[in-house]
Amino acid sequence: MKKTLAGNAALAEAMRQINPDVVAAYPITPSSYVVEIFSTYVADGTVETEFVACESEHSAMSACVGAAASGTRAMTATASQGLALMHEVLFNAAGLRLPIVLFNGNRALSAPLSIHGDHSDAMAERDTGWIQLFAEDPQEAYDLAVQAFKIGEDMNVRTPVMVCYDAFDVSHMTVNVDLLEDTEVQKFIGETVQVNPLLDFAKPVSYGTYTNPNFYFECRRSQHEGLENARAKILEVGANYGELTGRDFGQHFETYKLEDAEHAIVLLGSHAGIVKEAIDKLRADGEKVGLLRLRTFRPFPSEEIVKEIKHLKTLAILDRTMPSGATGGPLFNEINSALKQADTSTKTANFIYSIGQREFFPSHAEEIFHAMETGKTETVNFVNIRD
Amino acid sequence: MAAQNKDLDPRKLESPKTDSKNAGRHDIPSWRILPNGGVITAAGNARDYDTGNWTRTTTRWKKEICINCNLCWVVCPHDAIQNDAEGNMVGVDEDKCTNCGLCIDICPTKPEKSLFEEKKEDKKI
Numbered sequence: 001m002k003k004t005l006a007g008n009a010a011l012a013e014a015m016r017q018i019n020p021d022v023v024a025a026y027p028i029t030p031s032s033y034v035v036e037i038f039s040t041y042v043a044d045g046t047v048e049t050e051f052v053a054c055e056s057e058h059s060a061m062s063a064c065v066g067a068a069a070s071g072t073r074a075m076t077a078t079a080s081q082g083l084a085l086m087h088e089v090l091f092n093a094a095g096l097r098l099p100i101v102l103f104n105g106n107r108a109l110s111a112p113l114s115i116h117g118d119h120s121d122a123m124a125e126r127d128t129g130w131i132q133l134f135a136e137d138p139q140e141a142y143d144l145a146v147q148a149f150k151i152g153e154d155m156n157v158r159t160p161v162m163v164c165y166d167a168f169d170v171s172h173m174t175v176n177v178d179l180l181e182d183t184e185v186q187k188f189i190g191e192t193v194q195v196n197p198l199l200d201f202a203k204p205v206s207y208g209t210y211t212n213p214n215f216y217f218e219c220r221r222s223q224h225e226g227l228e229n230a231r232a233k234i235l236e237v238g239a240n241y242g243e244l245t246g247r248d249f250g251q252h253f254e255t256y257k258l259e260d261a262e263h264a265i266v267l268l269g270s271h272a273g274i275v276k277e278a279i280d281k282l283r284a285d286g287e288k289v290g291l292l293r294l295r296t297f298r299p300f301p302s303e304e305i306v307k308e309i310k311h312l313k314t315l316a317i318l319d320r321t322m323p324s325g326a327t328g329g330p331l332f333n334e335i336n337s338a339l340k341q342a343d344t345s346t347k348t349a350n351f352i353y354s355i356g357q358r359e360f361f362p363s364h365a366e367e368i369f370h371a372m373e374t375g376k377t378e379t380v381n382f383v384n385i386r387d
Numbered sequence: 388m389a390a391q392n393k394d395l396d397p398r399k400l401e402s403p404k405t406d407s408k409n410a411g412r413h414d415i416p417s418w419r420i421l422p423n424g425g426v427i428t429a430a431g432n433a434r435d436y437d438t439g440n441w442t443r444t445t446t447r448w449k450k451e452i453c454i455n456c457n458l459c460w461v462v463c464p465h466d467a468i469q470n471d472a473e474g475n476m477v478g479v480d481e482d483k484c485t486n487c488g489l490c491i492d493i494c495p496t497k498p499e500k501s502l503f504e505e506k507k508e509d510k511k512i
Contacts, residue, residue, distance in 0.1 A: 096425075097423035204430040205426050205430070209425060218418035219424070223424075225418075225419075
């Protein structure tokens with residue numbers, strides 16, 4: 001069933017079809033509409049969800065933690081400062097192994113204040129222990145939202161999932177979205193399996209207790225294993241989803257004309273289409289260029305990525321967050337590490353782009369390719385900035 | 388990628404078995420079989436641990452003032468209030484007592500209280 005929906009509306013639709021037990025949220029641009037639309041479903045009684053309008057995002061995530069620990073499905077949506085305010089609770093959700101699902105509308109962080117898009121918010125939370133999936137468009141945001149619980153609730157994963165979708169470029173972009181039937185979604189995600197629920201009075205348990213040095217390390221190691229196991233689970237769920245919908249999610253990324261490419265760009269999120277347009281133009285001129293758009297950022301699929309990019313002469317790694325004094329952005333460091341471990345000779349450089357939604361056009365992607373081909377690059381380069 | 392661990396399913400697990408001597412020291416299972424998220428699945432397992440062995444002070448009990456109301460037993464989070472078979476107060480276990488003060492606070496005997504804080508005798512560690 002096709003409907004013309006903005007990214008936020010598509011996610012609200014996914015939320016309605018999932019029909020979670022609890023949604024606790026606080027509004028923030030650009031993801032407010034997810035919960036605003038969803039709250040009308042709650043008011044109309046089309047979902048059975050307990051809706052908690054919180055006084056802050058810290059409280060919203062805390063409510064989700066309590067709800068999930070009680071053995072229910074809990075969801076929320078936020079972005080930017082909201083995600084930053086959730087920071088410490090995100091660690092708790094992951095540490096307590098609670099498969100909450102969060103929609104994050106990737107937006108810049110203050111200061112200066114910006115409501116526009118970049119990946120600063122999600123990247124700042126990359127070590128919280130959450131699974132992070134980046135969508136390219138409203139369709140993919142919807143698809144990932146439907147798959148999220150199936151991934152996170154797996155017995156070998158038990159990890160919360162963050163579906164990241166770019167501010168405005170996805171959240172407010174209205175396109176035709178191919179939706180599943182409500183019954184298909186319910187059948188796909190299945191019943192939730194309660195693990196040590198707080199509300200099981202016959203078998204009382206304690207959550208969030210103190211640990212000494214003799215236990216803490218083991219708990220964190222087990223949490224890491226959950227993320228490691230998610231690698232395979234994401235592919236398995238993606239393949240099953242592909243059978244159901246015809247849209248393949250059997251890989252952690254999408255590639256475009258990469259097989260025979262000599263030079264390529266790797267990025268996350270909504271700007272893939274712009275790079276593809278540049279690739280088509282350069283290919284027409286005989287240049288062997290390609291793209292890898294990464295969807296799974298946590299757990300980071302190093303081995304799978306290296307297989308796709310090890311034959312390249314150069315790889316431009318695009319980060320949509322500031323390096324903040326590091327040797328390049330997070331994606332640059334992840335991929336460089338992966339390439340180093342695989343002992344490849346691919347030359348890399350980091351390009352920081354579209355910070356605070358600065359324009360990023362096909363001409364900029366062409367400039368990046370040419371800079372890489374001629375070797376006229378710094379380690380970290382800034383795209384379309386007034387110099 | 389690390390091997391998948393089928394034993395990770397926390398539903399199949401009980402809390403780690405410990406006795407008071409070994410609690411927190413030996414026989415702690417591998418991370419592979421600990422319940423997820425450090426969740427404690429055995430209710431009331433405080434009695435298996437010497438929860439108060441790190442404190443310099445403890446709570447003492449004066450039998451002659453005590454009215455045997457058992458309110459201290461109700462509030463004690465560490466199972467440190469000792470009762471006999473008939474439910475009569477018999478003392479405070481200083482290895483369990485963290486001297487949190489909840490029992491002193493709730494003790495209704497006034498002005499002098501049946502329960503009070505006192506420095507522990509120096510112990511060789």
